[in-house]
Amino acid sequence: MKVFPESAVIQLEFNKVQELLLQHCRTEYAREKAQQLRIHTRRDFILRDLQQSYESLLLQQQGQAVPNDAVLNLSRELRLLAIPGAVLSEEELVQVRKLAEGIRQVFRWFDADRRLAFPALVQVIEGTYYERAIAELIDEVLDESGVMKDEASPELAAIRLSLFRKRNELRREFEKVLRRLQKQGYVADIEESFLNGRRVVALFAEQKRQVKGILHGESDSRRTVFVEPEETIELNNEVFSLEQEERREVYRILKELTGYLSVYASLLTTYHRILGEYDFIRAKARLGHDMEATMPQVSEQAVIRLRDARHPLLLLYNRKAGKATIPTTLTLDEKQRILVISGPNAGGKTVTLKTVGLLQLMVQSGLLVPVHPESELGLFRQVMIHIGDTQSIEYDLSTYSSHLLHMKHFMETANGRTLFFIDELGSGSDPNLGGAFAEVILQELVKKHALGIVTTHYLNLKVMANHTPGIVNGAMSFDETSLQPLYRLILGKPGSSYTFAIAERIGLHKSLIDRARKLVDEDHFRLDKLLHTAEHDLREVEQKSKELNRLLKENERLKKETEQVLNREKHRQQVELLRQQNRVTEERITYLKDMDRKLKALVQEWRRTDNKAEVIKQMQALLFQQKQRQVAEKKDKKFQEKYLETGASIAAGMQVKLLKNRQVGVVREIRGKKAVVQVGLIPITVQLTDLVAVEEKPQEPTG
Numbered sequence: 001m002k003v004f005p006e007s008a009v010i011q012l013e014f015n016k017v018q019e020l021l022l023q024h025c026r027t028e029y030a031r032e033k034a035q036q037l038r039i040h041t042r043r044d045f046i047l048r049d050l051q052q053s054y055e056s057l058l059l060q061q062q063g064q065a066v067p068n069d070a071v072l073n074l075s076r077e078l079r080l081l082a083i084p085g086a087v088l089s090e091e092e093l094v095q096v097r098k099l100a101e102g103i104r105q106v107f108r109w110f111d112a113d114r115r116l117a118f119p120a121l122v123q124v125i126e127g128t129y130y131e132r133a134i135a136e137l138i139d140e141v142l143d144e145s146g147v148m149k150d151e152a153s154p155e156l157a158a159i160r161l162s163l164f165r166k167r168n169e170l171r172r173e174f175e176k177v178l179r180r181l182q183k184q185g186y187v188a189d190i191e192e193s194f195l196n197g198r199r200v201v202a203l204f205a206e207q208k209r210q211v212k213g214i215l216h217g218e219s220d221s222r223r224t225v226f227v228e229p230e231e232t233i234e235l236n237n238e239v240f241s242l243e244q245e246e247r248r249e250v251y252r253i254l255k256e257l258t259g260y261l262s263v264y265a266s267l268l269t270t271y272h273r274i275l276g277e278y279d280f281i282r283a284k285a286r287l288g289h290d291m292e293a294t295m296p297q298v299s300e301q302a303v304i305r306l307r308d309a310r311h312p313l314l315l316l317y318n319r320k321a322g323k324a325t326i327p328t329t330l331t332l333d334e335k336q337r338i339l340v341i342s343g344p345n346a347g348g349k350t351v352t353l354k355t356v357g358l359l360q361l362m363v364q365s366g367l368l369v370p371v372h373p374e375s376e377l378g379l380f381r382q383v384m385i386h387i388g389d390t391q392s393i394e395y396d397l398s399t400y401s402s403h404l405l406h407m408k409h410f411m412e413t414a415n416g417r418t419l420f421f422i423d424e425l426g427s428g429s430d431p432n433l434g435g436a437f438a439e440v441i442l443q444e445l446v447k448k449h450a451l452g453i454v455t456t457h458y459l460n461l462k463v464m465a466n467h468t469p470g471i472v473n474g475a476m477s478f479d480e481t482s483l484q485p486l487y488r489l490i491l492g493k494p495g496s497s498y499t500f501a502i503a504e505r506i507g508l509h510k511s512l513i514d515r516a517r518k519l520v521d522e523d524h525f526r527l528d529k530l531l532h533t534a535e536h537d538l539r540e541v542e543q544k545s546k547e548l549n550r551l552l553k554e555n556e557r558l559k560k561e562t563e564q565v566l567n568r569e570k571h572r573q574q575v576e577l578l579r580q581q582n583r584v585t586e587e588r589i590t591y592l593k594d595m596d597r598k599l600k601a602l603v604q605e606w607r608r609t610d611n612k613a614e615v616i617k618q619m620q621a622l623l624f625q626q627k628q629r630q631v632a633e634k635k636d637k638k639f640q641e642k643y644l645e646t647g648a649s650i651a652a653g654m655q656v657k658l659l660k661n662r663q664v665g666v667v668r669e670i671r672g673k674k675a676v677v678q679v680g681l682i683p684i685t686v687q688l689t690d691l692v693a694v695e696e697k698p699q700e701p702t703g
Contacts, residue, residue, distance in 0.1 A: 004384040008384070034283065072102065090146045093141075100130075100135045106274065131264060133264075141257050177229045202226055213228045304376075304451065308375075338452050341455045343476030348487040354387075422453075424457070425441065435459075605618075639662055643694040670688075677691070
C-alpha cells in the first residue's frame with residue numbers, strides 16, 4: 001500500500017501498534033516481522049492473516065495454543081549448516097534438536113479434528129513434513145544435556161577409557177607425593193591447585209628448591225609457589241596428550257554429524273520459519289485480546305462499514321484510567337463517499353478520523369481490530385492523510401501553502417481505491433477564501449470516487465454536504481450544560497461549534513459576547529443557532545427513544561412471562577384431562593374384567609347345574625345392571641357436556657345435581673339437612689348429601 005506522506009503511519013499511530021505487537025513476540029523471526037509489518041492490498045493474504053490471528057485468539061480463549069514453548073533464534077546456525085565444511089558445536093546441535101522436537105509437537109498437535117477446526121493455522125505447515133532422522137542423528141552422538149556420548153565412535157570410547165585410567169594413575173601418584181611433602185612441612189595452606197591445565201602442589205616459597213619439578217607460578221604475595229612434582233610430569237603429559245586426542249576425535253565426529261545434517265539445512269530453515277510464524281500469529285492474537293478485538297468482514301470493494309468501532313490505543317489508555325471508550329458507527333461507500341465532520345473543538349473529530357484510518361491499516365496488515373464482527377472494511381491501494389500543522393521551514397512554505405501543496409497531491413493522485421483523511425480542511429487562510437477552495441477540493445475528490453473523512457468548522461462546507469451527492473454531514477455531540485464533549489458521532493446532520501455557548505458558560509462578560517454576535521453575519525449566526533437547537537432537540541429525541549425502547553423491552557418481557565404462565569396453565573389442564581380420561585379408562589377396564597369373570601362363572605354354573613332357570617335369572621340380573629350402568633354413563637356424559645361441578649356449599653337459588661338420578665334442578669329452600677329442589681315442574685325434598693352444586697358451562701362461540 002502507498003501512504004502519503006511517509007509520516008502517515010506515524011500520524012495515524014500505526015507505529016505504536018507495532019511496538020505493542022513487538023512486546024508479545026518472543027523469537028527474532030517474529031520481532032522482525034512485527035518491525036516490518038506489511039500492509040497488504042490482496043484480499044487472500046489479508047483474509048489468511050486475519051483468520052490465523054482469529055483462530056489463535058479462539059485457542060487462547062479456550063486455554064490452548066499451538067505448541068511453541070522453546071524460544072529458538074537459529075538463523076546463524078542454520079546458515080552455517082548450509083555451508084560445506086562448517087562445524088556446529090554441541091550447544092548448537094542441542095538447539096537444532098530442540099527445533100526438530102518443536103516441529104514434532106506441532107505435527108502431533110494438529111490431529112484430524114484440529115485440522116478441520118483451525119484450517120488457517122494448518123496452512124503454516126502445509127507443504128512440509130516432520131523428519132525424525134534429524135533428532136535420531138543427533139541422539140546417536142549427544143546426550144540430553146549436550147555432552148558427547150562415549151559410544152559416538154569406537155575411537156572416542158578407547159580414548160576416554162585410556163584417559164580415565166591415566167587420570168586415576170595420576171591422582172594416586174599426586175596424592176602420594178602430596179602426603180610426603182606434607183610430612184616434610186613444605187606444603188602451604190592451599191595445598192594444591194590447577195595451573196595451565198596441570199595439577200600442581202602449593203609450596204612455601206622458601207622450600208621451592210627442595211622439591212624437584214616444574215615451577216608454574218607464584219601467588220601475588222610471593223609467599224606461595226606452585227610446582228608440578230617431577231613424579232607426575234610424565235603422567236600429566238600423557239593425560240594432556242589423550243585430552244588432545246579426545247578433542248580431535250570430538251571435532252571429527254561433530255564435523256561428520258554436521259555434514260549429515262547439512263542435507264536437511266533447507267528443511268530445518270523451514271522448521272525455524274514455521275515456529276517463528278506461529279510465534280508471530282500468537283503475538284497478534286495476544287494483542288487482539290488486549291484490544292478486545294475481533295475479525296471483521298473484508299470486502300473486495302472500496303467500502304468502510306464500521307459498527308461499534310473503538311480506537312485501539314485510546315481503548316487501552318482508558319482501560320488503565322478506568323474510563324469508558326465511546327464507540328463509533330459510520331459508513332463510507334459509493335453513495336456516501338466523503339464524511340464531513342463538524343462540531344466543537346476537543347469534541348472527538350480528529351479521534352474519529354484517526355480511528356478509521358488506524359483500523360484500516362491494521363486490517364490490511366492482518367491484525368484484529370476492536371469493532372463489531374459484522375463490521376466490513378474494503379481494500380485500498382493508497383492512504384493519504386493531512387493532519388495538523390504541516391508548515392515546512394526547509395522549503396520556506398507557510399502553513400496554508402503546505403496545506404494546498406498536500407491538497408494538490410490529493411486531487412492529482414486520488415482514485416476509487418484511495419482513502420484520505422483531512423483535518424480542518426481549508427484552515428490557515430481567510431475563512432471565505434479558504435472555504436471556497438475547500439469546496440473545490442471536495443468536489444474534485446468526489447469526482448475521483450475517493451473515500452475519506454474531512455473535519456471542518458466552515459459553514460459553507462456543512463451546507464455543501466447537505467446538497468452534494470456523495471458527501472454526507474456528521475456531527476460530534478456536545479453537552480451544552482456541562483460544556484463536555486460526548487465523543488459520539490451523529491450522521492446526517494452538521495454540528496454547531498458552540499462558540500457563544502462556551503463563551504457564556506465560562507463566564508465571559510455578556511457585553512463582549514453581544515458585541516461579537518453583532519460582528520457575525522446574521523445568516524451565519526442564525527444557521528449556527530439552528531444547528532445548536534437541532535442538536536439539543538436530537539439529544540432529547542434520543543433520550544425519549546431510549547426510554548421508549550426500554551419500555552418496549554419491558555413490555556416484551558412481560559408478554560413472554562404471561563405467555564409462559566398461560567402455556568403452563570394450558571399444559572396443566574391438558575395433563576389433568578388426560579389423567580381423568582385415564583382414570584375413566586382404568587375403571588372401565590376393571591369393570592369389563594369383572595363382568596368377564598362373572599359371565600365365565602355363570603357359564604360354568606350353567607354346565608354343572610340342572611336348575612337352568614336360576615342361572616338365566618342371574619344372567620339377566622347381571623346384564624340388566626350393565627344396561628343401567630350404560631344408561632347412567634350416558635346421563636353423566638350428557639351432564640358433563642352442559643354442566644360443571646363447582647363443589648360450592650348448597651344455598652337457595654343454586655343449580656344442583658341429584659346424585660341418584662343425575663337430574664339438574666334449582667334449590668328453592670333449605671330445611672335443616674334437606675333441601676327443596678325444583679326439578680322441571682315438580683318440587684322434591686332431597687338430602688343435602690345427595691346434592692352437588694353445578695353451573696352451566698359457557699357456550700363456545702361459533703364461527
